[in-house]
Structures are given as structure tokens and as C-alpha cells.
Amino acid sequence: MAARILAAPPDGSRLKPVTGAPGLPYIGQTLQVMRNPFGTATKRYEQFGPVSWSWLLGRRTVTVQGPEAAEIVLVNRDKVFASGPAWSYYIGPFFRRGIMLLDFEEHLHHRRIMQQAFTRDRLAAYMAAMAPGIGRGLDAWTPGDRFTVHDHVKQLTLDLAVDVFMGVDLDRAEADRINGAFVDAVRAGTAYVRFPVPGLRWQRGLRARRVLEDFFRAHLPAKRRDGGDDLFAALCQAETDDGHRFTDDDVVNHMIFVLMAAHDTTTITLTTMAYYLAKHPEWQERLRDESLALGKPVLAFEDLDALTGVDLVMKEALRLVAPVPALPRRAVRDTEILGHHIPAGTTVVVPLLTNHRMPEWWPDPERFDPERFARREDKVHRYAWEPFGGGAHKCIGLHFAGMQVKSIMHQWLLRYRWSVPGRYTWPLDTTSLPSPKDGLPVRLDPLEAS
Numbered sequence: 001m002a003a004r005i006l007a008a009p010p011d012g013s014r015l016k017p018v019t020g021a022p023g024l025p026y027i028g029q030t031l032q033v034m035r036n037p038f039g040t041a042t043k044r045y046e047q048f049g050p051v052s053w054s055w056l057l058g059r060r061t062v063t064v065q066g067p068e069a070a071e072i073v074l075v076n077r078d079k080v081f082a083s084g085p086a087w088s089y090y091i092g093p094f095f096r097r098g099i100m101l102l103d104f105e106e107h108l109h110h111r112r113i114m115q116q117a118f119t120r121d122r123l124a125a126y127m128a129a130m131a132p133g134i135g136r137g138l139d140a141w142t143p144g145d146r147f148t149v150h151d152h153v154k155q156l157t158l159d160l161a162v163d164v165f166m167g168v169d170l171d172r173a174e175a176d177r178i179n180g181a182f183v184d185a186v187r188a189g190t191a192y193v194r195f196p197v198p199g200l201r202w203q204r205g206l207r208a209r210r211v212l213e214d215f216f217r218a219h220l221p222a223k224r225r226d227g228g229d230d231l232f233a234a235l236c237q238a239e240t241d242d243g244h245r246f247t248d249d250d251v252v253n254h255m256i257f258v259l260m261a262a263h264d265t266t267t268i269t270l271t272t273m274a275y276y277l278a279k280h281p282e283w284q285e286r287l288r289d290e291s292l293a294l295g296k297p298v299l300a301f302e303d304l305d306a307l308t309g310v311d312l313v314m315k316e317a318l319r320l321v322a323p324v325p326a327l328p329r330r331a332v333r334d335t336e337i338l339g340h341h342i343p344a345g346t347t348v349v350v351p352l353l354t355n356h357r358m359p360e361w362w363p364d365p366e367r368f369d370p371e372r373f374a375r376r377e378d379k380v381h382r383y384a385w386e387p388f389g390g391g392a393h394k395c396i397g398l399h400f401a402g403m404q405v406k407s408i409m410h411q412w413l414l415r416y417r418w419s420v421p422g423r424y425t426w427p428l429d430t431t432s433l434p435s436p437k438d439g440l441p442v443r444l445d446p447l448e449a450s
């Protein structure tokens with residue numbers, strides 16, 4: 001494909017233009033990137049280096065590969081890369097006014113209030129609150145030959161979110177309705193047709209947003225009145241030292257966003273861990289031995305650092321399959337990245353999914369090798385391993401995520417052993433957030449019987 005420049009650098013600037021093989025206007029490389037993100041990224045890097053452009057989902061998009069460029073964009077020293085306008089293009093109608101869609105002063109204001117819902121004491125309370133739900137959820141799993149991990153884990157994390165985040169009792173039908181709305185809202189972000197057509201992703205996303213807003217608005221007055229240990233109550237009560245609080249609209253918008261941010265990402269992490277632990281039974285046994293050695297049916301806050309194996313496997317799973325595959329930003333002024341001219345208004349994308357498998361930064365990147373984190377291969381660059389992003393928008397829930405993933409994995413390892421046939425390779429769908437097309441069917445055996 002013919003190489004073309006994005007825009008000529010200003011005269012006398014000594015900057016280089018961004019080059020790329022943009023493809024057809026609007027569509028460009030969308031299909032290639034979604035269907036084969038790794039192959040497409042490698043080819044691009046070989047041809048154009050770390051900074052290149054193409055049409056992607058209707059936008060002229062600069063993709064910056066590798067940790068050096070990622071650091072420039074995410075750390076954002078000159079406040080030139082805005083998150084809101086970039087993310088809004090993909091998910092704005094469904095997740096508007098979520099914290100990730102706010103920028104600069106306003107973002108900082110909301111982030112300082114939200115931080116109150118993620119203090120150490122709050123985290124310890126969430127962790128204690130989720131333990132019984134994890135046990136109940138896992139006990140309800142039916143062992144067998146074709147147990148679909150992804151679907152069951154998604155159900156479990158949603159049920160936990162209802163418990164720990166919302167603190168409300170929902171019957172199965174209502175929980176399913178809310179889960180369905182989240183699924184539709186997330187999938188709408190990567191719709192090819194980006195306006196409402198009945199039955200297509202975009203329209204389903206808009207309908208889902210209404211369902212979620214009505215749901216949280218209906219529960220809000222009681223939550224403000226009664227308080228509680230859940231995240232919903234925490235957001236209602238959160239107050240900074242100088243007395244700033246969230247309005248009702250803020251609480252609804254943040255709840256919708258945080259639930260989405262929390263439940264899909266941990267589901268993908270656990271599913272990826274389960275896949276590699278099925279492919280590498282020696283690792284599954286090592287983790288199980290550690291959990292057995294702990295001698296506790298339920299993981300406590302102070303045990304989080306004790307399970308070193310699960311920590312390594314979680315990190316490696318997040319490297320191999322970054323649950324948030326790419327982070328978009330919009331340049332609000334003319335700027336530069338690694339000596340390339342980026343005109344104001346350009347969408348810039350940091351591709352976490354493919355950055356984590358660059359052979360330039362990771363030895364044998366396709367290999368599942370959790371020990372690489374014990375050897376600290378990630379130290380090659382601060383942004384080589386970046387599943388939680390970085391800078392002002394760095395994941396506010398990263399400790400929560402670790403806590404939830406480890407709590408679930410601990411109880412899971414103590415109850416079940418799981419396996420896949422030796423020749424099985426999962427079909428990873430990368431057209432939205434990454435997930436296995438087949439739901440990851442495994443053979444699940446109760447521990448005492450296997």
C-alpha cells in the first residue's frame with residue numbers, strides 16, 4: 001500500500017511528518033486491526049517505525065508503538081493530549097461524563113473525590129464483602145466437559161459488582177437485564193455503523209444507557225439516605241478535605257462508568273489466566289499448592305502478598321492480553337511525538353495489546369512465562385508493561401482488580417481443577433474488548449474427585 005504523510009510539519013520546525021499506509025478513507029485499516037491486531041502492528045512497525053497513521057473507525061489515527069511513545073502520550077507533561085474527546089468518539093453516548101471522559105482541571109476535581117472510594121480501609125471492606133459471594137458463585141458451577149469459563153466468570157464478576165458496588169438485592173432476571181445493558185453499552189463502542197439503526201450495535205448501546213441511568217437513579221435516594229459499605233454509597237458520601245462532593249448526576253454517571261471499567265476488565269484477566277493455567281498445568285498446580293499452603297478457604301486483605309505465583313500469572317496474563325487493548329487521546333494543540341509533527345485535532349492511540357508483545361522489548365513475547373516478572377523483564381522500560389495505563393488517568397481500580405482477581409482465583413483453585421485438550425488454542429476475538437469467541441470451554445473437575 002502506498003505510503004502517505006498525515007500533514008506537512010511547519011516550515012523550519014525540523015520535525016518529521018507522520019507517514020503511514022492509511023487505506024481507504026473512514027474504513028482504512030479498521031478490519032485488519034480488529035481481526036489481526038498483532039500481525040498488523042508488526043508490519044506497521046517494520047514499515048514506518050513507532051509513529052504512523054491510518055484511517056481507523058472513521059478517524060485519521062496516529063498509532064504510537066512502544067513504551068517510549070506511550071510514556072509521552074500518557075504522562076502528557078504539556079497537557080496536550082485529551083482523553084475525553086478521544087474516548088467520547090467511541091463510547092461517549094454510552095458512558096458520557098464517566099471520569100475517563102473528563103480532562104485536566106475537571107478530571108482532577110472528580111478524581112480527588114472518587115479517590116475517597118478507593119482508600120485502603122474501603123478496599124479492605126470491599127474485599128471482605130465479596131468473599132461470601134465468590135464462594136456462592138463458585139459452588140454453583142457445574143463440573144463437566146464443556147464448562148465455558150468466560151460466561152461463568154462474567155456472571156460471577158457481575159454478581160459481585162451488584163453486591164460490592166451497588167449493595168442492592170437483585171433477582172436473577174433483573175441482574176441479567178443489567179448485565180445485558182452493560183454488554184450492549186460496551187460493544188457499541190466498536191460498532192462499524194456509528195448511528196442508530198434498529199437492531200445494530202449503536203442503537204442497542206443507546207437503549208442500554210437509558211436502562212442503566214434509570215436503574216441507578218431509582219436506587220440513588222435510598223443510597224444517599226442509608227449509606228453502606230458499597231461503592232455506590234462511597235461515591236454518595238465521598239468528600240474531599242475542602243468539602244467537594246458529587247452531585248446526583250455525577251454519581252449516576254460514575255457508577256455506570258466504574259461498573260463497566262471494573263467488571264469486563266477483571267473478567268478478561270481471569271479468563272486469560274484460566275486459559276494459560278489450563279494450557280500449563282504445572283503452573284496451575286504451583287498456584288494450587290500455594291493456596292493450599294496458605295491454609296485458609298478465603299483470602300484476607302493481609303494475605304494478598306503471600307500468593308506470589310498468582311501475582312506472576314496475573315501480570316503475565318495482563319501482558320499477553322491487555323483487557324483495555326488501546327488508549328485513545330486527542331491532541332488539543334499542535335505537538336510532537338518522537339520528532340514527528342502531530343497536528344491539533346489528531347486522534348492518537350496507544351495500543352497496549354500489541355505493545356506488550358513487541359520483540360524489541362520482550363524476549364520471546366508470545367511465550368507464557370510468568371517468571372519473566374520475577375526476573376523483572378518489565379523493568380526494561382517504565383511503560384513496557386502498561387495494562388493499567390499511566391499518568392492522570394491511570395486505572396483508579398488497579399488495587400481493587402488485584403484483590404478481586406486473587407480472591408476469586410484462590411477460591412477457584414481450592415475447589416476445581418480444569419484442563420483443555422493439548423491441541424486446543426483459544427480463538428481470541430479482538431473486535432471489541434478481547435474475549436474468547438467460544439467462551440473458553442474447559443473440562444472442569446471438582447478437586448476432591450480429580
Ligand code: HEM
Pocket residue numbers: 083099100101111257258261262263265266269318322323324327328386387388389390392393394395396397398400401
Ligand atoms: C485487570 C483489571 C483492569 C484493567 C486492566 C484496567 C485498565 C484500565 C486502563 C488501561 C485505564 C486507563 C484508561 C486511559 O488512560 O484511557 C483504566 C482506567 C480506569 N479504571 Fe481500570 N482497569 C481494571 C480494573 C478496574 C477496576 C476493578 C475498577 C474499579 C473498581 C476500574 C476503574 C477505572 C476507572 C474509574 C478508570 C478511569 C480513571 C480516570 O480516568 O481517572 N478499573 N483502567
